[in-house]
Amino acid sequence: MSEHTLKATGRKVEGKGASRRLRHAASIPAIVYGGKSEPKAIQLDHEKIWLAQQNEWFYSSILNLDIDGTTEAVLLRDIQRHPFKQIIMHLDFQRVDLNAALKASVPLHFIGQEGSPAGKSADVVITHELNEVTVSCLPRDLPEFIEIDLSNLKVGDIVHLSDVKLPKGVELPELKLGKEHDVAVVIAKHGRVEAEETAEAPSAEVPATKAAKKDEK
Numbered sequence: 483m484s485e486h487t488l489k490a491t492g493r494k495v496e497g498k499g500a501s502r503r504l505r506h507a508a509s510i511p512a513i514v515y516g517g518k519s520e521p522k523a524i525q526l527d528h529e530k531i532w533l534a535q536q537n538e539w540f541y542s543s544i545l546n547l548d549i550d551g552t553t554e555a556v557l558l559r560d561i562q563r564h565p566f567k568q569i570i571m572h573l574d575f576q577r578v579d580l581n582a583a584l585k586a587s588v589p590l591h592f593i594g595q596e597g598s599p600a601g602k603s604a605d606v607v608i609t610h611e612l613n614e615v616t617v618s619c620l621p622r623d624l625p626e627f628i629e630i631d632l633s634n635l636k637v638g639d640i641v642h643l644s645d646v647k648l649p650k651g652v653e654l655p656e657l658k659l660g661k662e663h664d665v666a667v668v669i670a671k672h673g674r675v676e677a678e679e680t681a682e683a684p685s686a687e688v689p690a691t692k693a694a695k696k697d698e699k
Contacts, residue, residue, distance in 0.1 A: 643656060
């Protein structure tokens with residue numbers, strides 16, 4: 483598990499007005515909650531967080547949140563962005579018990595696809611059905627990403643959730659819910675098959691269209 487530290491300071495004044503003033507001062511209002519401590523209002527430097535949030539680890543790693551010299555282990559649970567400006571409006575962090583298992587979303591990295599038998603075939607379509615998975619593990623075992631090797635992928639192959647090779651100490655809770663939850667992660671099939679399936683799919687009529695046709699009779 484890589485170490486990533488974010489610096490923050492506590493804030494006593496809360497509310498929309500206080501948050502607006504913070505943003506004008508290039509700071510981000512945030513909250514830390516969970517564990518045995520009370521929720522704590524904090525603020526972080528916008529420029530530093532803007533750079534950090536461009537990395538995958540910001541979303542899937544245990545973060546060391548340094549609040550006025552006291553460090554807490556946290557996970558990012560929510561990030562609110564401005565609808566069109568490059569501004570982060572608010573962050574939610576959840577405290578982590580380093581001795582208790584947690585659930586978190588981890589991105590998938592696909593490697594070897596272009597050199598695989600399926601990847602070399604011009605008429606084969608390879609689809610990634612999932613780009614991330616929810617894992618369960620101790621914080622020290624939380625991976626920043628999970629790698630899926632597709633170098634042997636052939637036409638007609640389906641990589642299921644149960645085929646994903648997991649790091650030591652990491653589980654997929656979804657697989658404990660039954661075989662129907664062992665969903666496809668990657669599918670390789672001929673492009674013409676996909677085209678035929680699309681063409682054969684029945685066109686759904688919206689109720690308004692049906693009513694209109696009924697009125698015409």
